[in-house]
Amino acid sequence: MVEQSQRTTEAREPDAIDLLLEQHARIEDLFRAVLRTTGNAKREAFEDLVRLLSMHETAEEEVIHPIARRRLDFGDAVIDRRLDEERDAKGMLAGLVDLADRGDGKGMDASFDAELGRLRLAVLTHARKEERCEFGRLRHTAGEERLRTLAGAVRAAAALAPTRPHPSLTSPAANIVFGPALAVADRVRDALREVRRDNV
Amino acid sequence: MFNPLEHRGIPLERQIRNWRELSVEPIDPELVDPYTRCRIIALNGIEVEAVNCTHQLIRFCDSDEVRRQLAYVSYVESQQQRVVNWLLPGINSPLEVTLGYEQTAVDLTAWVARNEPDPYLKQAYEFGVLEDFDHLYRYANLYEMVERRKAEKVVDQLTEVMPGRPTTMHHRHPYDEVRDHYDRDTTDVRSKLHALTILAAEQQVMNYYMNVGPHYMEPIARQLYQEISLIEQEHVTHYETLLDPRETWWERQVLHEYNECYLYYSFMQQESDPRIKAIWELHLQMELAHLQQACEHLRRFDGREPEQIVGTDGLPEAVRFEPNKAYLRELIATQVDLTKLGNGYVREAHERFREFQERIHGGEKPPNERVIDEHRAEFGREYRIETEGPHPVRELREPAEVRRG
Ligand SMILES: [Fe+2]
Ligand SMILES: [Fe+2]
Ligand SMILES: [Fe+2]
Ligand SMILES: [Fe+2]
Numbered sequence: 206m207v208e209q210s211q212r213t214t215e216a217r218e219p220d221a222i223d224l225l226l227e228q229h230a231r232i233e234d235l236f237r238a239v240l241r242t243t244g245n246a247k248r249e250a251f252e253d254l255v256r257l258l259s260m261h262e263t264a265e266e267e268v269i270h271p272i273a274r275r276r277l278d279f280g281d282a283v284i285d286r287r288l289d290e291e292r293d294a295k296g297m298l299a300g301l302v303d304l305a306d307r308g309d310g311k312g313m314d315a316s317f318d319a320e321l322g323r324l325r326l327a328v329l330t331h332a333r334k335e336e337r338c339e340f341g342r343l344r345h346t347a348g349e350e351r352l353r354t355l356a357g358a359v360r361a362a363a364a365l366a367p368t369r370p371h372p373s374l375t376s377p378a379a380n381i382v383f384g385p386a387l388a389v390a391d392r393v394r395d396a397l398r399e400v401r402r403d404n405v
Numbered sequence: 406m407f408n409p410l411e412h413r414g415i416p417l418e419r420q421i422r423n424w425r426e427l428s429v430e431p432i433d434p435e436l437v438d439p440y441t442r443c444r445i446i447a448l449n450g451i452e453v454e455a456v457n458c459t460h461q462l463i464r465f466c467d468s469d470e471v472r473r474q475l476a477y478v479s480y481v482e483s484q485q486q487r488v489v490n491w492l493l494p495g496i497n498s499p500l501e502v503t504l505g506y507e508q509t510a511v512d513l514t515a516w517v518a519r520n521e522p523d524p525y526l527k528q529a530y531e532f533g534v535l536e537d538f539d540h541l542y543r544y545a546n547l548y549e550m551v552e553r554r555k556a557e558k559v560v561d562q563l564t565e566v567m568p569g570r571p572t573t574m575h576h577r578h579p580y581d582e583v584r585d586h587y588d589r590d591t592t593d594v595r596s597k598l599h600a601l602t603i604l605a606a607e608q609q610v611m612n613y614y615m616n617v618g619p620h621y622m623e624p625i626a627r628q629l630y631q632e633i634s635l636i637e638q639e640h641v642t643h644y645e646t647l648l649d650p651r652e653t654w655w656e657r658q659v660l661h662e663y664n665e666c667y668l669y670y671s672f673m674q675q676e677s678d679p680r681i682k683a684i685w686e687l688h689l690q691m692e693l694a695h696l697q698q699a700c701e702h703l704r705r706f707d708g709r710e711p712e713q714i715v716g717t718d719g720l721p722e723a724v725r726f727e728p729n730k731a732y733l734r735e736l737i738a739t740q741v742d743l744t745k746l747g748n749g750y751v752r753e754a755h756e757r758f759r760e761f762q763e764r765i766h767g768g769e770k771p772p773n774e775r776v777i778d779e780h781r782a783e784f785g786r787e788y789r790i791e792t793e794g795p796h797p798v799r800e801l802r803e804p805a806e807v808r809r810g
Contacts, residue, residue, distance in 0.1 A: 217783050226553035233558070237435055329435070333496045336552075341622055 221269060221355035222340045224363070228261045229332045231368070236325040240318060247313060248305075248381045253368040255302060255386035258328065260366035262291045263390045265335070267397040268358045273339050276346045283338050290331040295390075297324045302383040358400055362393045408719030409666040410700070410711055414693025420481045427487055431494035432681070434501065439561045440726035441681055443509040444672045445492045446502075448685075450609030451602070451668055452486035455479075455661050462654050471702065478695050485688055492681065499617045500548050500626075504559040506610050507541035510534075511564055513606060515729035517599045520722065526596050529584055529647060530603065531736055532743060532750060533640055537610075538569035538733060540633050543773045546780040546788045551623055557790055563728050566790040568801040570741050572773035575636045578761040581745040582642040589649035589656070594714075595721045597648075601664045602724070604644040611637035625779060628772035655703045656714055662696035663715050671723035730793050738797040 219227075235257060238250040270287060274280040301320055304312045344352065366389045432441060459479040463472055493502060511534060518530035545556035545566045556566055587596050614637055618630025652660070669689035676682035700711040743750045744758055754762075765771075770778070780787055787803055796802045 217779075219783075223553055230552075230554040230558075233435060233554075240436070325435075329496050333498070336498075345622060 218353060219356060220349065220352035221359045222344060222352055224356055224359040225261070225265065225269065225340070226336070228257065228363070229336070232257060232261065232332065233329065235368070236321070236328070239321060240325070249369060251305060251313070252381050252383055252386050255298065255383055256366045256389050257368050258294075258298060259387055259390040260362055260393050262295065263393040264359055264362035264397065266291065267394060267401075268355055268362070269339070269343070272347055272351075272355075273343050277339070277342050287331070287335060287339065290327065290334070294324065294327050294331060297327065299387060302387055305383050358397055361400060362397060365389060365392050365396060406719035406721070407670055408717075409663060409670075409693055409696055410715070410719075412693045413697060414690045414695075415687075417477065417481070417694050417698065420484075420691050420694070422484050422488070427484060427491070429488050429491050429684070430680070432492050432678070434494050434497045435558070438677050439505070439508065439559065439563055440512075441676065441678050442493075442505045442559075443512060443726050444676065444685075445489055445681075446505050446509040446609075447513055447602075447606055448668060448672065448688075449486060449490040450606040451665055452482055452489055453609050453612070454601075454605035455482045455665060456486060458657065458661055462658065465654065474698060474702075478698060481691065482695070485691065488684065489688075492684075498552060499620060500544065500552060501559050503544050503614070503617070504541065504548060504556050506613060507537055507544060508560045508564050510537035510606060510610060511541060511733070512726055512729055513724070514603055515732055516725060516727070517603055519729070519732060521596065521599055522593045523587065523596050525585065526587065526600065526647060528750065529643065530599070531740060532745070533603070533607075533643060534733070535569040535736055535740060536572070536575050536636065536640070538737075539572050539575075539773075540636070542566050542568055542789070543572055543629060543633070543776055545790075547626055547629055547776050549788045550776070550780055550783060551621070551626055556788065560790070562790060562792050564790075565730055565733070565792055566788065567796050568798075569733075569737060570743070571801075572633065572636065573766070573771050574744065574762075575639070576761060576765045576771075577639065577745055578757045579639065579642060581747065581757065582639045582646070583748065584643060584646045585748045586647055586649045589652050589714075592649075594716045594718075597660055597715075598664050598667055598721065600644060600647045601660060602668065604641065604648070607637060607640040607644055611641050625772060625776055629776050632772045653707055655699070655707050656709075658699040659696070659703050659711050659714050662692055662699045663711075665692040666696060667720050668724060670720055671725070674723050675725055734793060734797045737801075741798055741801070 232254070235250055235254040239247055239254055242250060266288070270284050274284045277283055297320070301317065301324060304317050304320065306312065432445070434442075456479055459475050459482065463475050463479070466472055466475065514530050514534040514537065518527055518534060521527040521530060541556075541560070541564065545560075548554060548556055560566065587600065589597075611634060614630050614634035618627055618634060621627050621630065666689060669685045669692060673682055673685040673689060676685055696711075703709055703711055703714070742752055744754065745751070746755050746758070777787060781804075786805070789803065
């Protein structure tokens with residue numbers, strides 16, 4: 206048991222923040238994938254991205270921002286700004302979905318890429334601000350136990366927005382309509398509020 | 406070949422930039438060629454060295470006229486540094502920049518080692534590169550733990566990420582870091598430029614780690630930066646002692662400016678991003694004028710011609726960022742267990758080395774080992790990028806791999 210004997214620390218279960226960070230990483234990867242691919246692969250990556258982003262931002266709004274608002278110094282100011290950024294991003298995302306749904310996927314042209322690039326920069330910047338101004342400080346104030354409990358809620362949200370592990374090479378994706386992927390946000394919100402009611 | 410001594414560049418009085426010109430658009434961290442990031446990091450180190458060296462010289466110079474000239478060029482170099490370093494984007498975390506620093510150190514030192522004509526100096530680079538190579542692996546594991554991202558995002562698959570000479574063994578008595586210096590009168594000009602380049606890069610790495618480390622909140626991150634920044638301290642000693650201490654201040658100034666010309670010229674050839682390439686070209690034109698002034702000082706205070714320092718042939722073959730995978734694997738296979746004694750290299754853990762190891766580690770596992778342990782515990786594996794097959798040294802393979810193999 207080579208590995209066992211080399212372990213000096215106990216295995217650490219990922220907490221809510223770890224899971225949200227993993228989603229940030231996945232969002233970054235999907236943006237890159239959409240920008241770097243064409244045709245079916247691009248449509249699939251974009252659908253995954255819309256679903257993941259909608260789920261992710263909603264999960265943050267329901268699970269982590271409320272605690273940060275209460276626990277962090279200047280929590281209101283920090284979180285209000287994050288929510289503004291998330292609202293802007295959602296607006297841009299909805300615009301992109303409209304664009305892409307136009308003409309059966311033929312709306313994903315150069316102007317789509319330019320607009321996607323703008324959304325990408327906004328989302329990446331937003332994510333880094335969360336990491337620096339919110340997540341890091343929350344780890345120190347919210348307590349490990351609390352964050353580990355919240356991981357369950359983040360997992361529940363993620364289950365409602367599955368993404369493809371690898372781009373599929375076979376399934377014809379030409380008929381993807383992106384609007385429904387946006388609606389994941391509502392399902393996630395309902396589910397998380399349900400969970401919260403049950404826990405009260 | 407291009408001879409910087411034959412060009413005048415942009416007149417000094419036209420080299421001050423305003424805020425608008427200084428406010429450069431940063432690179433896109435996700436879509437950039439990783440070697441563009443490396444060129445930015447390397448040139449930033451070069452500019453920082455230029456600025457600091459001139460600041461030192463001013464303190465030792467008692468002509469008001471020359472102090473003013475030095476202050477002016479130093480200000481211009483400072484603006485160059487601000488432009489170069491401000492190409493790095495704010496959305497990158499310090500740890501991502503750190504991965505870029507180690508990739509720069511690895512592939513730049515490997516290129517220099519391959520092209521170094523003097524065998525003693527070549528050995529110094531071959532020895533050093535295996536240590537930064539190991540740092541890259543340690544930081545990559547930290548990165549996945551703290552930021553839940555993969556180092557491949559930053560380094561792509563251009564540089565492998567796996568153990569080099571284990572970081573624990575990098576802590577040596579400072580006496581043994583001191584090397585023999587080259588001879589300023591007989592050494593190849595390439596050797597002088599290589600030494601200055603790697604020294605500048607390592608010095609920047611040291612400064613960066615020792616300043617950025619405490620910004621992390623995670624104890625393991627703080628500790629790892631502290632540990633590796635102390636190794637970079639030793640690397641600076643290792644490389645700075647290669648320089649001939651008999652070089653005069655004025656001679657050093659000429660070498661610095663000539664080297665800046667060399668690197669901007671080199672990276673201009675290779676740069677894939679046209680916007681960044683234009684900056685390298687502009688800075689080359691500025692450096693040519695700095696060089697002219699340094700040459701005047703050399704003539705006036707040392708009574709020598711710049712050709713006596715850098716020769717008449719012009720710049721050597723351009724420095725390139727490119728993968729060095731096979732070369733590094735070869736070095737790992739043959740030199741991983743080396744340490745230093747006096748001015749040379751040995752395989753045995755000699756007394757001074759053992760005593761220093763005992764003193765610094767205090768009988769405990771250092772942060773660089775704990776970061777791997779913690780990563781394994783959390784992810785059930787290590788983070789590595791081994792594109793060319795299993796690790797060349799059996800003992801440095803991942804434990805599961807060792808068992809299977
Ligand atoms: Fe987020
Ligand atoms: Fe410069
Ligand atoms: Fe180093
Ligand atoms: Fe210069």
